[in-house]
Amino acid sequence: MVRPTLRLLALLAFALSLTAAEAAGSGSGGNSSSPAPGGGANPAAAGAPSPAASPAANADAALTNGKVKIAEVNGDGGYRLPKSDIYADTRAKMMKRQVLEEYVKFLAPLKLPKTIWVYVDECDGGDSASPFYSPANRALVMCYQFMKMMEDRAALIAQAEAKNPKLFPMKVNRDGFLAGVFAGVILHETGHALFDVLDVPIMGREEDAADEISTFVALQFQPALADIVVAAYSDVGETFDNPPTAAPDTKAADYPKDKTQQCFDDPFCAFADVHGTWGQRFYNTLCLMYGGNPTHYAFLKTGGWLPKDRDCPAEYALVRHAFAKTIYPFIDTDLMAKVQARAWFRSNELK
């Protein structure tokens, strides 16, 4: 469990904006007001689109992308029938929230040279299977297992927060957490897809780069949206582990037989993962958030959440530069403005 955890975290960590997709949902529009502490920057904008519900409906017509397709099989709308009944409820919720439909709308501004596909499935790998992007199929696959696991996590997080309110830098409710996690993760996977189809040069580690995409994209939206994403994954961070610090008891009855699992349990080998540790991803995200909006996220600095010896605005500038050079040329800016103005989250998620 240790390892899957790490991977999950990673996913979570990324989780920023897809929520947008989630959020967009049925266009019900509600945005309640800005929930964030320190949300003084632009509370109105945070919830902004809400009043614009009907104009938004018109604007939605423009939000299509012929190169981002929901991979349907037998009319399942891209929501595969799970093999196990335990995911039926998760599937129903995702369908109701129209997460895939929202995702396609969210990506409307992207001018992709090649088609990518997206769907939700009960993935291989058991109950800890994580979402992934497959370059071989150019498909982004979200896994029911992952969202179910996050539903379970939400309860643990609530308990931990009740015990120690200072455990997390930001608060988010259960619905917001789930929306934020979904958004962050699908944006992270979208990063992998973009690196692939846009042939983006990646000088650093790709998993961190995908995290940067997720966080950077979220930060281009009203603070309320970005807030949900960062809050969601900081919460997750507190519930997942960094690599172990002590050598495992290799004679213990529960010592894993699987070599990969053994590696995850080893204090040195655990660092072989292509993902950063949860702690790294957590601080990377907070650093970019602060670097991108030092006013709105001033509390991260005053609250001691940021590393003192790190120049977060410079780090944000680096990501912005990379985005401008390698991704921005593939974006339709008129459509981007529409996407930025839309209310992607629902009122129950923003509370």
Added chain:
Amino acid sequence: MRRATLAAAIVGVTQGLFLAAATAAPQVSIAYGDAPAGDAALVHAHDILVKSQALEELNSFLTPLKFPTDLHIRADACGGALRRPYDRATKTVTICYEMIARVLDVAKAQTSASDQDRNQAILGTIVEALFHETAYALFDLFDVPIWGRIDDAADRLTAFVMMQFGEDNARTTILGSALFFDWSARTWTGKDFASAEAPEAQRFYNFLCIAYGGDPIAFDSLKTNGALPDYRSAQCAKEYQQVRKAFDLRLMPFIDADLLIKARARTW
């Protein structure tokens, strides 16, 4: 007529300036700062770099690059810090004597290691430190987009470059760096992970993965002896190709291909 003369004069001046600029091609300058006389370890580090002509070698190594502006590379005492960040304003790369002293210390403490391993760790890590710090300058001067944390990007570029000069050089520098990361690894917890630098163990695997991915024949033992777990080694070819692509797209346009071949053919 007067106007024509003026125009001609302007053209002349402009050409003159252009020629002046062209003749004063950007250069790489190197310098060894003084080590504090009272600090034997730093004096020793200074002496090692000077005697091995480390910066001169690095300078030769950079010859194929067509720099847009001057670049300054200094070895210096850094007031106790192991690293001094690249200075974008003055285009200055600094190699700290403290870092060299630390490498020597770490190697010296490995009393059960063979002399060969210790020497490999020292040599490999000094090269690693020189390349790593210089990578920041290349990213800046050639306006390279950086996806993924910049310190890891500097590591990946370093490891990739280490792979371009034959398997013997690659073994010395990459395995030497990996030994150092292994020997210097400390336990990371909590807020340690806030660092912009990667944990030693992570760097260990990043270097070995580029090596195995770039040359699975020469570095076959990394897989067979278990240094790289299977789940990571399976990704290494992709990782290597990814850095290669980034290098080809973003740095190769600034490299004189013929000089690069000469550099690769030279004995280092």
